[in-house]
Amino acid sequence: MSATAAKGPVAGPETGMATDKVLLSVEDLKLDLRDENGWVRVLDGVSFDIRPKETLGVVGESGCGKSMTALSIMQLLPPRSARTEGRINFAGRDLLSLSRRQMSRIRGRNISMIFQEPMSALDPVFTVGAQIRETVQCHFDVSKREADERAIDALDSVGIAAPRQVAQLYPMSLSGGMRQRVMIAMALVCEPDLIIADEPTTALDVTIQSQIMDLLLNLSQKRGTAILFITHNLALVSQNCDRMITMYGGQIIEGGPVSEVLARPLHPYTTGLLHSIPDAGRARGTLNAIPGRVPSLRAMPPGCRFEPRCPHATAHCTQAVALERIAERQIRCHRWQELAGSAAPMTAGAL
């Protein structure tokens, strides 16, 4: 997309803020969802900040609440069966206090989202060009022709070789990698301040994954877009993020700069995740699996949520534990100081 394309009147908050300011600040976010058995707490006191241009990684296994965090920020959960508490400040406004109409001006314009499965996010009965054009026309008062041009520019910017032709294709005739490029084009076309990428490369082959990550990071760096990058893949976080948070059972259990967290994890769960990655150098049969499985949301342990699976748990761990902040890091563990003292610091080389 060319930078010279004239922008129409902008709806919603304006862009362009000082780089040291916080762009998005999530404070004590709680989410309850309802199913046939009643309400259940899915997110319990999630807080984090993301600054302009920054890439924040959110890691955790299935069911830890990382996608729910994204959907809460975007307010894409059905209001009848989802209840959100806390504050989500974005560029000076609390998203949770906005009307649906106000929120829909922000969505796609200031914050956009890339989903794991592009096929379920793209509409099969419209051409990809029409879908990107719709996004543009939603947010800018431009002619159809102008919107089409922006769509084609966007497709061009994500490395699609014949954007004019591809714009006329339906999603089904594109490969998985091409579809994900289209998703990125759609996410970028309105030049948002923040992109939430939820497992954007999980469905893709590894050679395509590296193309897509490269593209996403290059474009966002060039434009100063912040990225909230949700993944289960610690290695992707290691290579692409500035800071990270680890989630478990709907809570943040550890956070900090990627270089520090991965070199010296403080939480036994983060350590466990790192140690369970298979590697050619590790003797077979000796991977450190984390025993047991994530507890059900309706039967969360009263104390530390990781306590039933934690190799270092003591009687004390059955008591509630708060998230502590130490300089740039956050940690939710009763025993982190003891454990940090005893464990040999883990270096990248040891992996």
Add this chain to the structure above:
Amino acid sequence: MTMAGVDVPALSVQDMTVSFGRTRTIVRAVDGVSFSVAPGEIFGIIGESGSGKSTLGRAAVGMITPSAGAVRHGDVDPFALSRAQMNAHRRKYQIIAQDPNAAFNPRMTILESVIEPMAIARTGTRAERRARALEMLDTVALSPEMAMRYPHELSGGQKQRANIARALVLDPEVLVCDEVVAALDVSIQADMLNLFWRLKRDFNLTYLFISHDLNVVSHISDRVAVMYFGKIMEIGPADDVMNRPLHPYSEALRSAEPEIAAYEQRARERIILQGEIPSALNPPAGCRFHTRCPRAVDLCASNEPDQRELIPGRFVACHFAEEMLARFLPVGGGQEAECVSQE
């Protein structure tokens, strides 16, 4: 571990081609593939989607009939067997698939599902079959209480364990494991890989271990084959192929796999392949990989490289294999250290 040699391979595939479709729209999912797996060996197949690895696995156990070439199970040709013989033979060569959800009847308990293959094979009495099923479920760490549950009451990892137990009840010799850990979270996946290793040891199994995940395959396998677009690009000991790849595609795959590296190292030189796997209906001439290969020259587009044994045990199909190899040979000493340092 026995390497191929004196023993009859547990599984061997010679110039195997599997094609689908007819005349004009024929697709060769597997195109002239050869390898052999020694008894007790874990042979890994790495490939991206569309590389033909699953088709290869199915043909290797006899589920699909190859259009050309030979498959041998020990010294048996599975495709020459009568239907009755094949039914008996099939017990020795089992396949475990990625999605355990598709493998279970939702209306049967886990125990019933694990008993079923024995009932079909008519082994033992009813009581013996039940005892055997419970024994195998115990081997994969599923309690009798779990055995009474229905598939939907189990987690993904537990279902995959039950799936393994079901493959084991008939005393197989060779297991084809097709993306068996792909659907699992990493902590569960680690547990499952440990289990596969233990079972192999305890039951003296041979695995054909198919996955797109380099870390998984290189961790579990003795030897690996790298597949691209229906062909094998490279075969060799897992560690060598990972750390000293002789084919540009293996090298690119390795480079694309994200690693947990020190923060400062993350900007390391990475090979990012351009483009995607070509259309199966219109395969490129010459080397199949030349359309994406960073080293490709005109020769690669016209002449298909033969697979050759460059150094003992390492088979490569690339015109530049010698050059790739030269980078790893100790010329003035200290070269070895250089090629290892990029880990």
